[in-house]
Amino acid sequence: MSGELLLNAVIAGILLGGFYAAVTVGISISFGILDIVNIAHPAFVIVGSYVTYYVNAQFGIDPILAGILVLPLFYGLGAGIYQVYYVSFERRGKEALSGLAFFFGILFIAEVLLILAFGVDYRDVRASYIGQSLNFGIFHFPLRMLVPCLASLAMFAFLLIFLTRTFIGRAIMAVAQDQLALRLMAADPVKIKRIAFAISIATAALAGSFLIIIQPVEPSVGREYIGRVFAICVLGGLGSLTGTLIGAILLGIVESITATFYGPSWAPAVAFGLLLLTLALRPAGIMGR
C-alpha cells in the first residue's frame, strides 16, 4: 500500500466530499427542514448536468457559468413541484405513501425523459481546466475535481449566510419548528416552504453542473446518489448544515480509498452500506416525528 497513493486518494476524497456536500445541501433543506422525502433530488442533479452539457456543447459557455445561468429555471421548477406536492398531499395530510410514490414517479420520469432525449451514452463537457492538475511535490490536485469542489464550497457558504443572516433564510430555518410564530410575523408558512423547496432544487441543478465537470454522466447515474445523499444526511445529522459538510467529506474519503484500492465498481456500495449501517445502529428511541 503506497503512502503516496493513499495520500492522494484522501485528497481526492476531500475534494469529492466538498462536491458531495453541494449535492446534499438541498436535501438538508427539503428533508432536514421541510420533512419532505424528495428521493427525486438526484434526478434534478442529473437534469442539471444535462442542461449544462447542452449549453456547453451549443454555446461553448463554461459549465459552472452555464449552471448559474439556468438557476432561475430550476428554481421555478422546484416551486411548481412543491405547489403540486402541497395541494395534493401535505394539505390532505396523506404525505407518507403518496408523497414517496410521487417523488419516485418523478425520479423515473426524469430518468426516462433523459434517456429518450439524449440516449444512454455518457456525456461530458469541455472546459480549459479539465485534464490539468495542480501539483505540489507528491500532492496532486486534479483541476477537474478542485474547481467543482471550490465552487461547491462557495455555494455552500452562500447558502449558510443566506439561511442565517437574511429574514427569509431564518424564516426557512424556523418553519420546521414554529409555524404559528411565522404566521404571527406575517410570513406565510406555505410560501416560505415553497421558497425553501425551490432553493433545494436549484442547488441540485447547480451541483449537477459541477458533477459533469468531475465525471461524464449518463441518465442512471442519479440513482447512485440517492444513497450518498441520504447517507450524508443521516451521518451528519438532519438539518445541520455543518454536519452535512463533515459527513460529505467523510464519505468522500471512504469512497475514494475504496475505489483506489478495491476498484471503482465497489464505490456505490460504500455509501449505501454506510447508510444501512448508520440506520441500523441508531438508538431505538426514534419513532415518528
Added chain:
Amino acid sequence: MSAPLLDVAGLGKRFGGFVALDGIDLSIAAGERVGLIGPNGSGKSTLVNCLSGTLINEIGSVKFDGTELAGLPAHQRTRLGLARSFQLPRPFSSMTVGDNIRVPLIYAVNARSHGRLSESDIATRCDGLLGLVGLADRARDFPRDLTQVDMRKLELARAMAAEPKLLIADEAMAGLSGSEVNDIVELLIMLNERGVTVILIEHIMSAVMRFSKRLVVLVSGRKIADGRPDDVIRNPEVERAYLG
C-alpha cells in the same frame, strides 16, 4: 400496606441539552384518582410518554404492578395494564368506530387472557364500551365523521378497551364545552368506581378539582406539590407557578 400500583423513582428525561424531566418520584396506589397539573412545557406529556413507553427515559425506574418497565415497548406495557389516551385524538382512520375499539380487545386483552376471547366475547365487550361512552349508534361510522366530543370519547373508549388497571387520560377535555367536560368527568369517575386507577392530566381546573382525590403539580420538569387538592392549590409555590 400493599405495594403501589405505579412506582416512579427518580425519573429523568433529556432532549439533547434540555432537561424535560428531573428526578420525578411518584407513587400511586390502586384505586386512586390523581390529577396532574402544571403550566405548558412543564413536562406532563413527556412524563406520560415515558410511562407509556413512547419515549425512553434514560434515568430512573418505573415499576408497574411489581414489574420493572425499563426496556419494555409500549405495547407490552399496555398488555400489562397501563393504558393512555392521546392529547390529540389518534383514531385509526381507515376503520369504523367499532373496529377501533376492537383493536385493543384483540391485541391487548386477548393477548393477556390465557383462554382466548371468542368472537362473540369481543363483540359483547365492544358493544358494552360503545354504550358506556355513548357511541353505540356510531359504531359503523368512520372517525372522520365524528364530532370533536365524540372523537375524544372514542379516544378514551379505545384506551379503556385495553381493560387497563391504570388509565392515563392526557388532556381529554381540551376545547370541550362545560357540559361535555362534565360528561367526560362522569365517565372517568364511573371507570374509577369499577376499579380502574386514573391519572387525569388537565388544564381545566374545575374538572381537575371535581375529579381528583389527590393532586400532583409539575413545574419545569420537577414535582413541586403532591397531596390533597385543597391543600395543594393553596401552596404558595403552586400559586406562583400559575400566576407569576
Added chain:
Amino acid sequence: MKWWTFLITATIVAAAVFAGIRALNNDYYFFAGYTVLQFVVLATAWNILGGYTGYVNFGSAAFFAVGVYTTVFLHKTYPLPVPLQIVAAGIVSGLVGLGMGYLTLRLRGAFFAIATLALAVVLQTIIVNWSYVGGARGAYVLRPATIEIVGNYIHYLFLVMLGLAVIALTTARAIEKSSLGYGFATIRDDELAAEASGVPTLKLKLIATTLSGAFMGMAGAPFPYIQAYVQPNAVFGLEYAVNSIAMPIIGGTASWIGPLVGAILLGTLQQVATVTISSAVNVLIVGLLLVAFVIVAPNGIVGVVQKAWRRKL
C-alpha cells in the same frame, strides 16, 4: 368466503385460464402471460408491506433479484426442479427481508424506504462483482425443452407462475381478513396509537417484510429458465422497481384485488407497448400514470369503482 373456498375458486379460474391460452396455440401468449403473472405476484407481495402496512419498499428489484440469483446459484451447484427452486428462493429472500426489516424497521417509514433503495444498490454491486453467478457478463441457464405431463417447458413455467399467483392472492386475502390484517392496518393508520393499543408493531412489520420479500423472491425464481440469459442490469432494472409500486397504487392498495387489477391492466398494456413502441417509453408511461394516480385517485382504480358504486346506491 373462507380462505380454502377462495383457493379452490381461484384454482379453477386459473385452470380455465391455462386451458384457454393452451387453445390459442401460440408460445408468445405464454411468454406474455408469464410476465403478467409475475407482476401479479410482485404487485401483491409489494402491497402486503406497502398497502396494508404502509411501509414503502423501493427495492423490490433487490428481492426479485435474490430469487433470480438463488436459482442461478443452485442451478450451477445442484440443480433442483422448479417448484423447489421457488421454495429455496422464497426462503433466501424471506430471510433477506427479515434481516433488512430488523435493521431498519424501528425507524420512520421514510428511512425504511430509503434503506430499501440502498439495499438494491448494495445487492446489485455484490452480484456484479460475483463471477460465480456470472457477474456483469451475465449467466446462461439452459432450459430443458420438455417436461412430463405438461409437455412444452414454457407452458410448464407458465403453469408454475399461475400456481404461485393463486397462492400469493390467497395469502394476501387471508391476511386482509384476519386479525393480522387489522394489525397491519393500525400500523398504517397510526403506528404510535397502534403500539398504545397493544399491537406489537415491530413483530408485525417483520412478518410483513419477510412475507413480502419471500413472495418477491419466489416471483424471480423461474426467471432464469424463461429468459435463459440473466444479466444484472436487466434484473435490477427500472421496470421491476417502478411496476411493483405502480401496479398496486394504480390498482388500489386497500385490498388484494387492487394489485391484481393493476398488474393485469398495466402488464398487458406494457406487453403491447413494448412491441409497438420502445421499452423506455413504456416505463415513462408507467411513471406518468403512477404520478397521475397518486395525485388524482390515491385509492386506485378499485377506489374509483367503489366510489361510483356507492353513489349509485
